[in-house]
Amino acid sequence: MSKDAEDRALEAEREVGRINAFFPILPRLGNRWAASRPWEGKTIALNLHLTSLTAALVRELQLGGGTFIVSGASPATTHVGTVEMLRNEGIEVYTGRERDDGFASVLDHKPDLIVDVGFQLVNALLDRRPERAKATLGAIEITRSGITRLRKRTEPLPFPVLNINDGRLKNAVENRHGVGEALWQAVARLTGMHLSGRRVAVLGYGPVGKGLAMYARAAGMSVEVVEPDPVRRLFAHYDGFVSPDLDEALSRAGVVVTATGRPGVLSVDHLAKARSGVVLVNAGHGGNEIDVSSIQAAAERVDHIGEQVVRYRLENGPRVTVLGGGHPLNIVTNAGSPEPVLLHFAVLGLALESLATGDFPAGEVIVPDAIEAEAAAFALHALNPTAT
Ligand SMILES: NC(=O)c1ccc[n+]([C@@H]2O[C@H](COP(=O)([O-])OP(=O)(O)OC[C@H]3O[C@@H](n4cnc5c(N)ncnc54)[C@H](O)[C@@H]3O)[C@@H](O)[C@H]2O)c1
Numbered sequence: 001m002s003k004d005a006e007d008r009a010l011e012a013e014r015e016v017g018r019i020n021a022f023f024p025i026l027p028r029l030g031n032r033w034a035a036s037r038p039w040e041g042k043t044i045a046l047n048l049h050l051t052s053l054t055a056a057l058v059r060e061l062q063l064g065g066g067t068f069i070v071s072g073a074s075p076a077t078t079h080v081g082t083v084e085m086l087r088n089e090g091i092e093v094y095t096g097r098e099r100d101d102g103f104a105s106v107l108d109h110k111p112d113l114i115v116d117v118g119f120q121l122v123n124a125l126l127d128r129r130p131e132r133a134k135a136t137l138g139a140i141e142i143t144r145s146g147i148t149r150l151r152k153r154t155e156p157l158p159f160p161v162l163n164i165n166d167g168r169l170k171n172a173v174e175n176r177h178g179v180g181e182a183l184w185q186a187v188a189r190l191t192g193m194h195l196s197g198r199r200v201a202v203l204g205y206g207p208v209g210k211g212l213a214m215y216a217r218a219a220g221m222s223v224e225v226v227e228p229d230p231v232r233r234l235f236a237h238y239d240g241f242v243s244p245d246l247d248e249a250l251s252r253a254g255v256v257v258t259a260t261g262r263p264g265v266l267s268v269d270h271l272a273k274a275r276s277g278v279v280l281v282n283a284g285h286g287g288n289e290i291d292v293s294s295i296q297a298a299a300e301r302v303d304h305i306g307e308q309v310v311r312y313r314l315e316n317g318p319r320v321t322v323l324g325g326g327h328p329l330n331i332v333t334n335a336g337s338p339e340p341v342l343l344h345f346a347v348l349g350l351a352l353e354s355l356a357t358g359d360f361p362a363g364e365v366i367v368p369d370a371i372e373a374e375a376a377a378f379a380l381h382a383l384n385p386t387a388t
Contacts, residue, residue, distance in 0.1 A: 008081030009088055015052035016059065016085075023339050025346050025382035026060045033064030038353045040065030042137075045111035047103070047121035049077035050095070053338055055085050057345045061352070062089070069109045071095070073117045107132065113355055114139040115348060119146035122161065126153070133158050138355040140164060140348060144285075150364060160360035162351045167367040169347060169375065171207045174340035180211025182336020183257065183283050184219055186329045190309055191279065191321075196220030201249035202241075204260035205232040208283055212257055213241055224249045250274040257281045258289035267291035268298045268314065276318035282326050290326040308332060346375040 020027050043066065048054045050072045062068055070086060072078035072095040086093050094105050103124040110132060116122050122139050125132060138160040141147055147165050150157075164170070188195055198221045202213045205227040213236070216223045225236040225243045233243045250256065250273045258265055261284050268291065271278070282289045296302065299312035308329075311321045324332040350371045354360075 005080060005084045008079075009084035010081075012052050012055055012079065012081035012085040015081075016056045019053065019056050019338050019342070023342055023382050025342050025378050026056050026349070028378055028382060029346055029349050030060030030063045033060065033349070033353070036353075037065040039113065039356045042066045042112040042356060043069065043109050044113045044115070044352070045069045045071070045106050045109065045121060046115045047071045047073050047106070048115065048117050048142075049073050050082045050086075050093070051077060051079055052082055053341050053345065055082045056342070057349065058086060058091065059089065061349060062091070064353070067109070068092075069094070069106055069111065071103060071106050071121065073120070104128070110135075112137045113352060115142070115352060116140065116146060117142045119149040123149060123153075126157075138162065138360060140351050140355065142344070142348065147364075157363050159362055160355065160365050161363070162355060162360070162365050162367055164344070164347050164351055164367045167347060167372050168369070169372050170344060173343055175207040176211035176214075178211075178336060178340030179208050179259075179283055179330055180213075180215035182330035183212060183281065184215050186333040186335035187255070187279070187281060187323065189335070190306060190323055190329075190333065193279075198222070198254045199252050200224070200255040200257060201226055201246075201253035203227075203246070203256065203258045203265055203289075204284070205229075205236050205243075206259065206261070209259040210235075210239070212259055212283060213239070217241075221255075224253065246270060247273045250278070253278060255279045255281065257283055259283040260289055261286065263288040264291045265289050268294040268317075271295070271314065271320055272317055274318050274320065277321070278318060279321045279323065280326070281323045281329050283328055283330065285328060287325075287327040290322060292322055292326040295320060295322065343375060343379050346378055347372060350375050 068091050070091055070093045078095050083093050083095060103121050107125055107129050114122055116139060119141055136159045140162045141150055142164055144165050147163050150161060200216050200221045201224050202209050203226045205225050213223045213225055223241050225241045226246050226249050227233045227243055236243045263286060280290050295312050298314050300315045301313040303311045305311050308324045313319050323329055330336055351367055354371055
């Protein structure tokens with residue numbers, strides 16, 4: 001191993017240690033798996049983003065026996081240190097060309113169980129190794145995009161696929177608290193603004209918008225919500241937020257954040273009414289909620305005034321600053337606490353345990369309440385040993 005790879009593996013090791021020190025949910029699960037060995041004798045393929053959080057998960061899963069094969073879900077989220085750290089622990093890791101080759105190398109290991117992010121590995125199994133698919137015990141899908149791909153398949157699935165994206169915990173903890181906390185942390189860090197006293201318009205009042213509004217208020221911001229759905233506007237009202245229309249909110253806001261899941265909700269045409277100096281931020285996954293190209297096209301001057309901070313002077317209009325190029329800012333800047341993801345991984349581990357030992361019908365199965373309740377109990381214990 002090169003010196004550089006060795007250094008990065010050590011860095012990943014240290015990162016995993018730090019993550020576990022303050023929220024030891026995964027090591028506690030690891031203790032249980034070391035005792036019960038739920039996947040003894042089985043082969044498990046994990047197609048995941050290879051970050052230090054994933055390394056923390058794989059390290060504990062391994063204690064439950066079995067053989068783990070890992071592939072990187074995307075080159076953009078594959079960290080060299082994580083790959084080296086896993087390889088040092090004797091785990092086979094596929095990245096780059098081997099991974100892109102239809103996941104053939106991963107499937108050559110004949111996995112009994114699969115954990116997937118984006119349903120690419122499961123799709124490869126179903127399309128290219130239908131015989132092997134019949135012998136597969138089950139799979140887990142983590143993401144909304146993966147579930148969308150799963151539901152596009154026309155033929156019945158030969159094994160159960162546990163959908164852990166649509167459980168109760170992800171919406172309530174990761175979408176609401178995870179994004180709410182992380183996004184404002186990123187805004188403060190990139191701009192140096194103290195958030196207290198700033199006026200913000202939150203576009204969209206789903207779980208993500210609700211978290212953004214709540215954390216903005218906690219930071220001392222004055223919050224308005226723009227939401228077309230009257231039911232959600234009523235929720236915003238009872239949560240204590242006024243909900244004007246977009247033009248009115250823009251006439252006051254110093255910061256606008258989008259969380260709608262819809263493209264082009266904020267384009268240059270809307271900004272005619274905006275205050276000069278307004279800061280635009282997106283939290284939605286698409287990265288296209290703010291129509292940055294329309295702003296760029298109408299700009300008479302563009303200044304890159306910091307990392308991920310671009311200021312546009314619009315012709316006959318306001319000055320507008322876009323953070324993170326309109327991509328989801330918490331993700332682009334890797335901001336926020338790792339706890340929501342670790343909790344999600346705890347659900348994943350417990351779902352894998354159930355899949356290895358339990359009896360689920362073939363097809364999509366929403367993660368059962370009992371698994372989430374157990375993950376929540378582990379989380380409470382990791383947060384405060386006296387809480388359970
Ligand atoms: N950044 C992250 O880490 C992260 C994490 C989870 C989800 N997301 C993404 O955040 C987005 C929102 O997620 P959610 O679960 O709250 O979605 P949701 O669909 O429950 O809520 C979106 C809300 O936006 C409203 N809306 C639609 N068009 C609008 C418009 N033009 N102006 C104002 N409001 C409008 C809808 O009525 C709805 O209430 C999605 O794209 C989701 O994928 C991001």
